[in-house]
Amino acid sequence: MIGLDFSAPRLAVSRTRAQSSAAPATLHPQWIRGDAIQIPFSDGSFDLVTIAYGLRNLASFEAGLREMWRVAKPGGRLLALDFGKPDNALWRSLYFGYLRRFVPLLGRVFCGDSQTHAYILESLRHYPAQNGVAAALHGLNCGDIRTLTLLGGAMSINYGEKI
Ligand SMILES: C[S@@+](CC[C@H](N)C(=O)[O-])C[C@H]1O[C@@H](n2cnc3c(N)ncnc32)[C@H](O)[C@@H]1O
Numbered sequence: 001m002i003g004l005d006f007s008a009p010r011l012a013v014s015r016t017r018a019q020s021s022a023a024p025a026t027l028h029p030q031w032i033r034g035d036a037i038q039i040p041f042s043d044g045s046f047d048l049v050t051i052a053y054g055l056r057n058l059a060s061f062e063a064g065l066r067e068m069w070r071v072a073k074p075g076g077r078l079l080a081l082d083f084g085k086p087d088n089a090l091w092r093s094l095y096f097g098y099l100r101r102f103v104p105l106l107g108r109v110f111c112g113d114s115q116t117h118a119y120i121l122e123s124l125r126h127y128p129a130q131n132g133v134a135a136a137l138h139g140l141n142c143g144d145i146r147t148l149t150l151l152g153g154a155m156s157i158n159y160g161e162k163i
Contacts (some may be wrong), residue, residue, distance in 0.1 A: 001027065001028075001029040001030070002029055002031075002032055002041075002046075003018075003029035003030070003031045003032065003085075004031075004032050004033075004034045004036065004039065005031075005033065005034075006033060006034060006035050006036070007033075007150060008033055011031045011032075013041065013044065014029075014031055015031050018031075036051065036057055036058055036064050036067060037059065037060060037063040037064050037067055038067065039068075039070070039071050039139060040065045041071045042071075043070050043071065044071070044073045044074065045071045045072075045073070046071055046072055046073060046076055047072075047073055047076050047077070048072075048076060048077045048079070049068040049069075049071055049072045049077070049078050049079075050078075050079040050080070050081075051064065051068065051079075051080050051081070051082075052080075052081045052082070053081065053082055053083070054080075054082070054150070055080050055082050055127070055133065056082050056083060056123045056124065056127045056129075057073055057123055059127075061124065061127060061132070061133065061136070062136050062139075063141065065078070065080070065133070065136050065137065066140065068080075068142045069142070069162055073162070074162055074163070075161065075162065075163075076161070076162045077159065077160075077161055077162075078137070078142065078158075078160045078161070078162065079157060079158070079159055080133055080157065080158045081155070081156070081157050082127075082129070082133075082151045082155070082156065083120060083123075083124055083129070083154070083156075084129045084130045084149060084150075084154055084155050084156035085095060085109055085124065085128075085129035085130070085131075085153060086152050086153035086154055087131075087153055088139050088152060088153070091152050091153070092153075092156075095152075095154050096121060096124075097112040099121040099124075100121055103117050103118060103121075104116075104118045112131060129153075129156065130147050130149060130153065130156035130158055131147075133147075133156075133158040134147050134158055135159060137160035140160070140162075141159030141163060142162060142163065143160065143161045143162075143163045144159070144160065144161045145158075145159065145160045146158075146159040146160075147159070
């Protein structure tokens with residue numbers, strides 16, 4: 001199992017958390033510094049390629065998905081968890097209001113910095129969320145494409161299989 005991020009401090013946190021988890025050491029990932037839109041592995045390397053709260057932050061989520069698809073084996077599974085955009089206009093506006101006003105407050109209280117996590121709403125502006133990710137998986141000709149929405153679409157998991 002490989003865990004990839006381009007931030008060395010983030011990898012150090014992941015390594016520490018894995019070591020203090022109950023999982024046996026044989027299940028700990030190997031942590032690698034690298035770019036998600038240029039994954040340093042050859043085509044068809046993995047049975048499962050997953051990304052959590054990452055696609056939205058990439059320079060191009062389509063390029064990130066293409067890379068995930070490339071390094072998946074034929075029949076391999078792709079999974080992406082991220083903030084979503086609720087389809088319901090009222091819920092979307094309440095949710096975006098929460099991200100705009102309440103989340104910076106939480107950042108100030110728990111991290112001493114109101115800007116911590118305030119970027120989430122900004123990062124959602126140019127990200128098409130679950131519907132756009134599903135469309136991109138169709139564009140990659142994936143099979144068994146599914147979208148699981150959580151909290152009315154505030155969070156989502158996109159799934160597809162490389163044919
Ligand atoms: C919100 S954090 C999520 C971290 C982790 N996946 C989790 O769920 O806790 C987003 C992470 O994406 C990483 N990241 C952003 N762009 C990246 C890229 N092009 N390649 C690799 N990692 C990237 C950042 O360094 C950051 O650690």
